[in-house]
Amino acid sequence: METMDIMKAMRARHSVRAYQDRPIEREAVDALESYIAQLNEESGLNIQLTLNEPTAFTGPLAHYGSFKNCSNYVAICAANGRDEEIGYFGEKLVLYAQQIGLHTCWVALTCNKRNVRHCCRKGEKLQIVISIGYGVHGGVPHKNKPLERQCSFEGETMPEWFAAAMKAVRMAPTATNQQRFHFALLEGDRVKARHLLGPCAKIDLGIAKYHFELGAGEHPFEWV
Numbered sequence: 001m002e003t004m005d006i007m008k009a010m011r012a013r014h015s016v017r018a019y020q021d022r023p024i025e026r027e028a029v030d031a032l033e034s035y036i037a038q039l040n041e042e043s044g045l046n047i048q049l050t051l052n053e054p055t056a057f058t059g060p061l062a063h064y065g066s067f068k069n070c071s072n073y074v075a076i077c078a079a080n081g082r083d084e085e086i087g088y089f090g091e092k093l094v095l096y097a098q099q100i101g102l103h104t105c106w107v108a109l110t111c112n113k114r115n116v117r118h119c120c121r122k123g124e125k126l127q128i129v130i131s132i133g134y135g136v137h138g139g140v141p142h143k144n145k146p147l148e149r150q151c152s153f154e155g156e157t158m159p160e161w162f163a164a165a166m167k168a169v170r171m172a173p174t175a176t177n178q179q180r181f182h183f184a185l186l187e188g189d190r191v192k193a194r195h196l197l198g199p200c201a202k203i204d205l206g207i208a209k210y211h212f213e214l215g216a217g218e219h220p221f222e223w224v
C-alpha cells in the first residue's frame, strides 16, 4: 500500500461527501485499525471504525449534507470538555486516511446520529463522526478568510516558519468553513492559539493546531 507524504496529503485533503460504492480494501482497513488503536492509546479518546453500515448516512439530514453512498465512518466518543483533543487526534486520522488513498469528511450535524454505531464507556458520549471511503472525486479547496484576520506577530515581517505554519492552518477543515481561530506569535517563538465563538470552534482549534505543528516542521516553538 502506498503512503503519501503527509504535507502532500494535507494539500490534497478536502471534504468528500460522495463516495464510490466499493468497500475499503483489507490492507487499508488493517492500517486504519492499527492507527486508530495507536491514537486511542495516545489520547485516551475512544475512536471506533464502522464499515459497511449505510444507515447513519441515510435520511433527511444526510441528504441535506449531500452525502452519497457513505457506509463507512469513524465515531469519536469522549467525555465532554475534550473538544480540542478530539480535533487534534481526529485530524491525525483524517490526514492518515488521505495518505493511504482514502477521503473523509468531519460530520457534526448532517448524519443520522441515532444510527451511528458506537460504544461509549462510562462518562463518554458520541461527540462527532468522520465519514470515510473512496471519493467519487477528491473535493475542492475551500475559501479562506484574510490571513491578517487569522494571525498576528510582532515585528516588521512574518517569520518564514510562522508563514509556513499558517499556510498549513489555512488548509484545515472547520465546521461550516468558519475558521474561527486566531494564532498570535509572541516573543521567544511562543504561540498563543485561541478560538472565537462558533459551533465546534474548539474542535476546529484542535484541528488547526495539528496543521500548525505540521507546517512549522522542525522549527521549535512553544504553545502558550
Ligand SMILES: Cc1cc2nc3c(=O)[nH]c(=O)nc-3n(C[C@H](O)[C@H](O)[C@H](O)COP(=O)(O)O)c2cc1C
Pocket (backbone or CB within 6 Å): 013, 014, 015, 016, 017, 065, 066, 105, 106, 107, 108, 109, 110, 111, 139, 140, 141, 142, 171, 172, 173, 174, 175, 176, 177, 200, 203, 204, 207
Ligand atoms: C468540526 C467539523 C464539523 C463538520 N460538520 C459537518 C457536517 O455536519 N456536515 C458536512 O457536510 N460537513 C461538515 N464539516 C465539513 C466542513 O463543512 C468543511 O470542513 C469546510 O467547509 C471546509 O472544507 P474542506 O474540508 O473541504 O476544506 C465539518 C467540519 C468540521 C471540522
